[in-house]
Amino acid sequence: MALLDRPPTTLFVCVTCRAGRDDAQEPRPGAQLFESLRQGAEGLAVVPVECLSNCQRGCTAAVSAPGKWTYVIGQLDPEQHAADMLAFARLHREATDGLPAWRSRPEHVRKNTIARIPPLPVVAKEIA
């Protein structure tokens, strides 16, 4: 019940990313990153996506949750940076506003934040 009451922090992962390479490597780096994140994702939802439009600086993942800031992180090497991305997602989950303290963020995340977007404003509902 408690888990369902609190919608999960979601990690979106671009699974089609070739990480800037022209070769036909299979599985693609994006798919490898997805698999690495999924394996360590206890307490998080990991969702595959076809293209997060950060193709020049992939691989890419984004962390989001209702009412919180969304962060897009790039230059993620599936063999090197899965742990950093998972650590950041857990900091995001613990931060009420989705803004983990700068110094607490893994260095790769600090240096490769592609964009962040605020939560949508709450719209007052008209009562019949």
Add this chain to the structure above:
Amino acid sequence: MALLDRPPTTLFVCVTCRAGRDDAQEPRPGAQLFESLRQGAEGLAVVPVECLSNCQRGCTAAVSAPGKWTYVIGQLDPEQHAADMLAFARLHREATDGLPAWRSRPEHVRKNTIARIPPLPVVAKEIA
């Protein structure tokens, strides 16, 4: 009533952006972009933000709406690209999923999409 039932499409604008310049130009390019967008924003909500973390490729705006994809657009010159950004926001508003047809998007938007993020998955609510 109808307007309140449909939460507005929101344009977030980084108002602190210096567009990569070190000088102390005031008002800042980001604040100029915000003003340009606000003036043409009928039917849209334009919300100022301090930093969208796209500092290397500013000025920056993001378009978002409940249940739709979010797009972050960069390299926006306040004097040249406000109309393109507004046109894209209106296409986004009309697109049920927030994915305007590629060919319909203004060229600057096509060439300077920094990232896109899907809507959060719907979480089933447990009933008592």
